[in-house]
Each structure stands twice: as structure tokens, then as C-alpha cells.
Amino acid sequence: MAAVALLPMASAAPASAQTLPAHVWYVQQDGWGNTKYDVTFNGIVSPDGPEHYTIDGELDGYCSHGAATRQSVTxxxxxxxxxxxxxxxxxxxxxxxxxxxGTRHDGGSVEMLVGATSGVFNLYDYGPVEFYKIGY
Structure with missing residues (x-):
């Protein structure tokens, strides 16, 4: 009778798991085509197991002068x-x-956006929502 040894194997992410580049933006121009707000996020988004994800990158913004209050980006x-x-x-x-x-549904995707306090009464306006299907 032959003995069988069970050895632990290293766990690897399934082939469907992806680290994706993430680029999210918001731009607002005045009536003459001058940029008033330009906000970007550049980084990566990765699965962290089936129910988590990580995002890592840089949020950068340009806000034109002339606003009555200090401006923020998000x-x-x-x-x-x-x-x-x-x-x-x-x-x-x-x-x-x-x-x-962050946490996500089992194998779920991640959405991102950026914005600035460029709206009426200094409320946030946002750019398009970007969708990242990162898998398991």
C-alpha cells in the first residue's frame, strides 16, 4: 500500500483577478473655454480577495482663482x-x-469619480463615473 503525502500549496489569485490602471477626471470650463476646475485621480485598483479591493494613487486638482471661499476636490x-x-x-x-x-460583493466591481466644489452654493459637481471590473 502506497502512502500519499498531502503538501500545502501556495494560494494564488485566480487568473481572472486583475490590477487595473485607474484614471478618473472632472473638468469645468467657462463660456470662453478657459479651465476653471481640473481634477484627476491616477492610480490602480486591485482585488484583495473575493470580498475586498484596494485603490492606490494620487488625487490632483486645479481650481481657478476668484471663488469667494476656499475650494476643495474629492x-x-x-x-x-x-x-x-x-x-x-x-x-x-x-x-x-x-x-x-474597501469591501465589495463577492467578486464585485468598483466605481470611482472625482469632483470639485464648483457647483451653486459651493456644492460638489462630479465627472463621469468610471467602472472597474477587477474580478476575483
Whole structure:
């Protein structure tokens, strides 16, 4: 009778797991085509097991002069169809490093956006929502 030895194997991420480059933006121009606000996030988004994810990168912003109050920029993120979470900074103190570990539905995707206090009464306006399918 032959003996069988069971050896532990290193766990590796499935082939469908991906680290993706993440680029999110918001630009607002005045009626003459001059840029008033230009906010970007550049980084990466990665799966961290089937129910977590990580985001790492830089939030940068330009806010034109002339506003009555100090302007801020924000980076928003959520698991697909979940609750938005935000990391914000004063526009004149950017760039800032953003590092996030979040939860998601089993194998779910991540959404991101950026914005600035460029709206009426200094409320945030946002750029398009970007969708990242990172897998398991």
C-alpha cells in the first residue's frame, strides 16, 4: 500500500483577478473655454480577495482663482451599486496620496469619480463615473 503525502500549496489569485490602471477626471470650463476646475485621480485598483479591493494613487486638482471661499476636490469610490465613500482635500493642497481598502460583493466591481466644489452654493459637481471590473 502506497502512502500519499498531502503538501500545502501556495494560494494564488485566480487568473481572472486583475490590477487595473485607474484614471478618473472632472473638468469645468467657462463660456470662453478657459479651465476653471481640473481634477484627476491616477492610480490602480486591485482585488484583495473575493470580498475586498484596494485603490492606490494620487488625487490632483486645479481650481481657478476668484471663488469667494476656499475650494476643495474629492475622490469618490464604492463597490458596484453600493454606498459612496469620499476622500477630500483643499484644492491648493493637492496632490495628495489616496490609499483605500474597501469591501465589495463577492467578486464585485468598483466605481470611482472625482469632483470639485464648483457647483451653486459651493456644492460638489462630479465627472463621469468610471467602472472597474477587477474580478476575483
Amino acid at each position: 475622490f469618490g469610490y464604492r463597490n458596484w451599486n453600493g454606498t459612496w465613500h469620499y476622500k477630500s482635500a483643499w484644492c491648493d493642497e493637492t496632490p495628495v496620496h489616496i490609499s483605500v481598502r
